[in-house]
Amino acid sequence: MKILISVVSLFLFLLIPSVSHSSSGGSFSNTPRLPEPMVFDLVLPLGAQKNEYELNALFQHDFANDAVTMNPEFEYAYADGYGIEFELPMETTGVAAYKMALQGTFDFLNTNQFIHGWQYIGEYHQDAKKFENNLLYIFGYQFNQNWSLLNMLGSRLSDIRSKGHIEGLVNSNLFYSLSKNLLMGLETNWEFRPNRPDMMLVMPQLHVQIAQHAKVQFGFGVRKASREYFPHVASRVIFGF
Incomplete structure (x- = not known):
């Protein structure tokens, strides 16, 4: 219970600046507009303007479990630099979880x-009947017109009603812009899990702007699960406004 209270208190502390900032009519127009990773998705780019919104879906072929998954989601910026996301992780059997x-x-x-910021993710898994809390610090840097990076560091707390697990989360991305409509990226996801095998995903990817409001991302990489290595394929379709 003390852990839960601490998580909620920290979450409310982080949310307060968004309210005060939006009321002052601030803007992040002078900060870099950095690309987003494909697999570990953001709630719109950092510094997004109020009323921006996005519909997208991530498709993955998980060779480790021989499963195909889909994650449709809706993202909305309710103030300059602040957004909310609703997501439905799905498997072949139907909706597997509810995520906000x-x-x-x-x-x-x-x-x-x-530019830097924070992200909170709450996810309820139906089959396991467990709830996960994720809290991350996000920071990115634009080196020049072509090169940029975006990193996330945080932790995950799950099974808070029984024997909880705390995991470390690291997401690191390096991007190179080939042109206005074509971007190359290398995404690395690492889940540090004490007393259990770590999980890692390395995903080279391409981001292609196919129309003014439509983008396609796809990649082929390697995933480490249970001390074994498996190929991993992913693609994300994005409609942003």
């Missing part, structure tokens, strides 16, 4: 090359 995320952009220390 909140994200904020800090309004201090930002420059025209550096």
Whole structure:
């Protein structure tokens, strides 16, 4: 119970700046607009403007479990730099979980090359009857017109009603812009799980802008699960407005 109270208190502390900032009519127009990772998705890019929204879906072929998954989601910026996301992780048997995320952009220390913020993710898994809380710090840097990076560091707390697990989360991305409509990326996801095998995904990817409001991302990588390595294929279709 103490852990749960701590998580909720920290979440409310992070949410307060978004309310005060939106009321002052601030903007993040002078900060970099960095690409988003394909697999570990953000709630819109950091610094998104109020009323931006996005519909997208992630498709994955998990060779480790011989399963195909789909994650449709809706993202909306309710204030400058702050957004909310609703997601339905799905498997072949139907909806596997219910997921909600909140994200904020800090309004201090930002420059025209550096931007940072936070993300909270709550997810309820139907089959296991467990709830997960994820809290991450996000920071990114625009080196020049072509090169940029985005990183996330955080933790996951699950099974808070019984024997809880705490996991470390790391997401690291390096992007290279080939042109206005074509981007290359290398995404690495690492889940550090004490007393259990770590999980890792390395995913080279391409982001292609196919129309003004439509983008397709796809990649082929390697996933480590239970001390074994498996191929992993993913694609995301995005409609942003």
